[in-house]
C-alpha cells in the first residue's frame with residue numbers, strides 16, 4: 096500500500112491536496128486545517144496532490160509490489 | 173409514508189450535469205452560454221478543477237484540418253472502425269474538431285503548438301497539439317463566472333423517473349453519507365466510462381453512469397469493444413510508451429512480429445493504428461512457453477522521438493514552444509518514481525498488457541440524447557455507444573488525442589440539446605417518494621449488513637482477474653468467455669451480501685455493482701459477435717463476417733433480464749462499404 100506523508104510543519108493549510116485528490120484518498124480536518132490520509136489503499140500514485148502542494152509538504156511513497164491480476168492466462172481461485 | 177424532504181436533501185435545478193471532469197465542465201459552460209437564464213448544477217465525487225482524467229493524461233489534442241475531413245472519415249471507417257462506424261456521426265465529428273478548439277480556447281484553454289501542430293498519423297493529415305494538464309482550472313473559473321453551481325464529493329447512484337422520463341437523480345455524500353435528491357428538467361451524464369480499476373491512471377472510470385442509465389432503461393451498444401489494452405511495465409504498472417516496437421521474449425527473440433499471426437489481426441488492430449495485435453502476440457508467446465516478455469529499452473526510439481520528447485515529455489524538458497509547466501512537473505514526478513521502481517538498471521524491462529477498458533456503451537443519437545427522454549450524455553461514457561468510431565474503444569488506441577476532443581465536442585452537442593429540451597419543459601417533473609425510499613433502502617443496504625459479508629476489495633480484485641487476462645478479454649473464444657461470464661455471475665450473486673464500512677466504502681459498493689454489470693454486458697455481447705472485427709478479436713472466428721456482422725448489438729434491461737438485439741447498419745446508404 097502507498098504511504099502518503101504530510102509534514103505538518105511545512106503545511107500551510109491551503110486545502111489544495113484535498114481538492115486535487117480525485118479518488119477521495121485525502122480528507123480535510125476542519126479543526127486542525129490539515130489533510131487527513133483517509134483511504135491510502137485507494138491511492139494510485141498519480142502524484143497530483145504532491146505536485147499541487149505549494150510548500151512540498153506532502154509526499155507519496157509508492158508501493159510497487161502490489162498484486163496485479165494475471166495478465167495473460169486466467170488465474171482460477 | 174415519508175416525504176421527499178424526510179428522505180434526504182432536495183435540490184432543484186433546470187439542468188443537472190453528473191460528473192465535472194472535462195466533459196461535464198464543458199457541458200455546464202455550454203448550457204449557460206446557450207441559455208444564461210438556466211439554472212445549471214454539476215455534481216461529482218471529486219472537486220472542481222481537478223476531478224476526472226483530463227489532468228492525468230498526455231494532454232494531446234488531435235484535430236482534423238479543414239479540407240481533410242472526408243479523408244479522415246474514409247480512413248477511419250476502413251482501418252480503425254472496421255466498417256462498424258456510424259458514418260454520418262463520424263462525418264459530424266470530423267467537421268467539428270477545429271470549431272470545438274475555437275470555442276474551447278474561449279474558455280481560457282491554451283493550445284500549445286497549434287500553429288506548429290505535429291503529424292499525429294503516418295498516413296492521413298491528422299494533427300496534434302497540446303494543452304497543459306491544469307486546463308480544467310481556467311475552465312472551472314469560466315463556469316463559475318457564468319453562474320454554474322457545483323456540488324462536490326457526491327456520488328450519483330441512480331436516475332429518478334416519472335413514467336418514461338428522467339426527472340432527476342439520487343445520490344449521497346461521500347463525506348457524511350447524507351442522501352441527496354436532485355430534481356431537474358434534464359440530466360447530462362458526463363461521468364466517464366468503465367476501466368474496471370485495473371490501470372492506475374484510469375482509476376476513476378468505474379461505470380456508475382453506465383449502470384444508472386441501464387437501470388433507467390437506456391439503450392447500450394458496442395459493449396463488446398470495451399477491453400482496450402496498453403503495454404505497461406510489469407515492475408511499476410505504468411504505461412511503457414513505445415515498448416510495442418521493441419518486444420523480446422524470454423528466449424531473447426524479437427517478438428514485435430510473429431509470422432503465424434493471423435493477417436486479419438494485422439490489418440485492423442495492428443500497424444500504425446491501434447497497437448492491439450501486440451497484446452495478442454504477447455499472449456501467444458507466453459502460451460507457447462516463451463514468456464515473460466521484455467521491452468529492450470535500448471531499442472525503443474519513442475522517448476527521444478519528436479512526440480516522445482515534445483508532446484509526451486518522456487526525457488526531460490521539451491523544445492520550445494512545447495513547454496507546459498504543470499504537465500512537465502506531473503510527468504517528471506511520475507518518471508522519477510518510476511525509475512526508482514525498477515528492479516535493476518539493465519535495458520531489459522518486463523512488460524505486460526494492461527487492460528484500460530474504455531468500456532463506454534451508452535447509446536446516444538446524433539444530438540447526444542440517450543434513448544430515455546430527458547437524459548443526455550457526453551464524453552467517455554458514450555465513446556462506443558455513440559457509434560462514430562465503430563469497432564474500437566475510443567479514444568482509438570495509439571491514435572492518441574481524441575479523448576479530450578471527444579469529451580469537449582460531445583459536451584457541446586449534448587448541452588446544446590439539453591438546454592433546448594429544458595427551455596421547452598415548463599416545470600420540474602414529479603419525483604415519487606416511494607421510488608426514492610426504495611432506492612435508499614437498496615443503496616444503503618451494504619452499510620447495514622453484518623460484517624462477515626463480501627467486501628468491496630474482494631469484488632474489485634476478482635473483477636480484475638475476470639477482465640484483465642488477455643485469454644479472456646483480449647483474444648476471445650467461446651469457451652474462455654463462458655468461463656469468464658460464469659465467474660461474473662458468481663460475483664453478481666455475491667453482491668447481495670456486500671458490506672460497506674462507511675460512505676466512501678458505500679460508494680465503492682455501488683461501483684462494484686456497476687463493474688459487475690459492465691463485465692456481464694461485455695462478455696454477453698462479445699459472445700454474441702461471432703466474428704473478428706476491429707478491437708474484438710476471436711480465436712474461434714478469425715475473420716470479419718460482412719454478411720452477418722454488419723449489425724450493432726444493442727443491450728437493454730427488459731424486466732430485469734439483459735436483452736440483446738441486432739440493429740442492422742444502414743450500409744446501403746453509407747459511402748464506404750466493405751469490398
Ligand SMILES: Cc1cc2nc3c(=O)[nH]c(=O)nc-3n(C[C@H](O)[C@H](O)[C@H](O)COP(=O)(O)OP(=O)(O)OC[C@H]3O[C@@H](n4cnc5c(N)ncnc54)[C@H](O)[C@@H]3O)c2cc1C
Pocket residue numbers: 190191192193194195196215216217218223224225226227228229230231232233234326327328329362363364365373374376377380381550551552553567572573574575576577579
Ligand atoms: C493516463 C491517461 C492519458 C490520457 N491521455 C490523453 C491524451 O493525451 N489526449 C487525449 O485526448 N485524451 C487522453 N486521455 C483520455 C482523456 O483524458 C479522457 O478521454 C477525458 O478526460 C474524458 O473526460 P470525461 O469528462 O468524459 O470523463 P472523466 O474525466 O472520467 O470524468 C468523469 C467524472 O465523473 C465523475 N463521476 C463518476 N461517477 C460519478 C458518480 N456516480 N457521481 C458523480 N460523479 C461521478 C468522476 O469523478 C469524474 O470526475 C488520457 C487518459 C488517461 C487516463
Ligand code: SF4
Pocket residue numbers: 099115116117118119120121137138139140141142143144145155
Ligand atoms: S497520488 Fe493521486 S490518488 Fe494518491 S493521494 Fe495523491 S492525488 Fe490522490
Ligand code: SF4
Pocket residue numbers: 101105106107108109110111112113129130147148149150151152153
Ligand atoms: S497542499 Fe500542501 S500546504 Fe496545502 S494543505 Fe495540502 S499539504 Fe498542506
